[in-house]
Amino acid sequence: MVTYRHLGSSGLKITEITYGNWLTHGSQVEADTATACVHTALDLGITSFDTADVYANTVAEEVLGRALAGQRRESLEIFTKVYWPVGPKGPNDVGLSRKHIMEGIDGSLRRLGTDYVDLYQAHRYDYATPLEETMQAFADVVRSGKALYIGVSEWTADQIRAGQELATQMGFRLVSNQPQYSALWRVIEEKVIPTSKELGLGQIVWSPMAQGVLSGKYLPGQKPPAGSRATDDKGGQQMISRWMRDDILTAVQGLRPVAQEAGLSLPQLALAWVLQNPNVSAAIIGASRPEQLEENVRASGVVLDPEVMAAVDTALQGAVLTDPALTTSPQERPA
Incomplete structure (x- = not known):
């Protein structure tokens, strides 16, 4: 079964493998399959589920609520x-x-079919709204009982610090950040993670397999497998494009012997790698079919030896992104 971790310094425990329905429910995956994936996640011990109002323009929340x-x-x-x-x-x-x-929290609750969400997250930083206004609204959402905890996503270290200061003044605290993080994308390690540790936020990381590249299914010099994310013109293809270079795909293939030596599949190695970071509360995984979940949850509870962590670094040398400036939000609200 899946292991639980505290969400930051809060008392809330969540499953360290969390099910997310970005790029799947309401877009890539039919409703029946999506429901089957959710039920499989529950059967495997996953009780934490991540979605957003923007996924499939609100449809993903509806699908998750029904499931x-x-x-x-x-x-x-x-x-x-x-x-x-x-x-x-x-x-x-x-x-x-x-x-x-x-208005957003009311719409989300209606679509999810629930009276409250456990965690309500600012999906990016909004430069067009005073931070005080945003934090006061979140405080009121918490006091109304519509959300139990508040988090952010892809905020910089300075934004997290300013947000936490205001939140504390208003009687609540930020408990989480949801950044991209994987063995290939490590931009939060220099600034965001130390700040989050200091202020009591845990990371709920998305794309721990780099949009599927760290699964090893994309081979250098070959076309992507039919039906894979790299062939999805509804959004997946665009997101994965940064990794679809032969030098990166070749480096990922160098992880195969590392995974084999550790007794893991490549997806399990990728998930176990992010979970070695003590500031990571959970890794979000998606699924287009239930069998993917059955394999991936086996990464829960895995402890990687220092030699394995070093071997991952060696294999991916030259392919890893670490620049903290890559944590960004749009300077202007998207239309």
Whole structure:
């Protein structure tokens, strides 16, 4: 079964393998398959589920809500997010204004079929809204009981520090950050993680397999497998494009003997690698079919020897991105 970890310094425990439905529910995967994946996740011991209003323009929340219907609500940890344009994408259907946050939480709860979410997250930093306004809205969401905890996603270390200072003044605390993090994408290690440790935030990391590249299924010099994310024109292809270079794909193939020596598959190695960081509370995984979950949850509880961690670094030398400046939010609200 999947191991639990505390979410940052809070008292909330979440499964260190968390199920997320970005790029799948409502877009890549039919509703029946999506429901089967959610039920398989539950059977495997996953109780934490991450979504966002922007995924498939609100449809992903609806699919997750239907898939979780009938489950004991107290036994689940449901996360969602607000920031990106949704619905008809009008001028106030985006960002972290008080109007959008208050309307956003109500819409998310309605679609998810629940009275509250365990974690409500600022999906990016909003330069168009005073931070005080955003934090006050989140404080009111917590006091109303519509969200139990507040987190952020892809905020810089300085933004996290400023947000936590205001949150504390307003009677709540930020408990989490949701950044991209993998053996290939390590940009949070220099600044975001030390700041988060100091301030009590845990990382709920997305794309721990670098959009699937660290699974090893993409081979240098060959076309991507049919039906893979690299062939998806609804968003997956664009996200994975940065990794689809032969030098990177060749480096990833160098992880095969490392994984074999550790008794793991390549996806399991990728997930276990991010979970070795003590500031990581959970790694988010998606699935287009239930069997993927059955393999990936076996990474839970795995402890990698220092020799294995060093071998990963050696194999990926030259392919890893570490520049903290790559943690960014749009300077202007997206339309």
